[in-house]
Amino acid sequence: MKALLIDDERLARNELRRLLAAHPDIEIVGEAVDVEDALEKVAALKPGLLFLDVQMPGADGFSLLERLEPPLPAVIFTTAYDEFAVKAFEFNALDYLLKPVDPNRLIAALERLRARETPTTPGGAPVPTTRLALEDKVFVREGDRCWFVPVKSIRLLESEGNYTRLYFDDQKPQLFRSLTAMEERLDSRHFFRANRKQVINLTWVEGIEPWFSGGLLVKLKGGLKVELSRRQAQDFRERMSL
Missing domain, CATH: 2.40.50.1020 (LytTr DNA-binding domain)
Structure with missing residues (x-):
């Protein structure tokens, strides 16, 4: 899955890159340092996953999500502040990771992402999505x-x-x-x-x-x-x- 790292702190982005190197199915396609930068790169790169900081210069991560058109990418918040967790899940965030990011918490978040993207039966086979007809x-x-x-x-x-x-x-x-x-x-x-x-x-x-x-x-x-x-x-x- 293509991922975009959105954080104004270069060291935080570098640390995420290091941690994600252990997950080859997550392809980092770009980085953004603020909301305006992120809007341009989401439009150009079409990532399926955002690693999103909350507090950034100019506007916060929530304002980015409000400005994106649906369907939205999956979102994993990465922030140094725990007081925004409730609001993050109001935006259907996949997870909310506190900095410095715990590798085990990151693994759990990515496993949740994989399970959501590819539901499986108890035998491990993919579950086809059944669409409802108007007559159902x-x-x-x-x-x-x-x-x-x-x-x-x-x-x-x-x-x-x-x-x-x-x-x-x-x-x-x-x-x-x-x-x-x-x-x-x-x-x-x-x-x-x-x-x-x-x-x-x-x-x-x-x-x-x-x-x-x-x-x-x-x-x-x-x-x-x-x-x-x-x-x-x-x-x-x-x-x-x-």
Whole structure:
């Protein structure tokens, strides 16, 4: 997997390089020293993994993630401060490593990454991802309430940290799964990542209008409105045009 090291401290980057030399499946494709530098290199190098410092000159690591377009790379935070851990996991971080990075903690984080990228059966064989068709139904539970929901009736999925809120009929339960994990089960022909926090069912789109900075405002049947960034709006136009 291609990795980008983002840290304003050269010694910290060098130490990560040294530790990652023991993991040949992780290819370091570049380094960045601040958010603006990282934005350019993420766009150019398309890394699948970010090793991201929190505090850097100008803007912090969280602002970088807010500015990146989905789908986001996997993120392992590396920082000298433990007070940002809760916020890091609100961004679905894979792990949060304190400097100096413990080699064993790094190994554990990478094993988690590998397991997520390639699920296996007990016998070690890869598990194929089963996509849900619109005609399928899914079991949904929140507390003591349960539903058997047709996939076609799900109009919006919305990230809330490591959880996802599901909108269908007049219900909106919160599920204990990340939006990324939910998106992996959905058919991309019918579900579209509108922005970092929302996935929409294209069959529920009722209207579209221009929005700020080249974006779009999508209106769903039932009254919900979802903003598409300029980049996602471009993808949306390409997918929905003849």
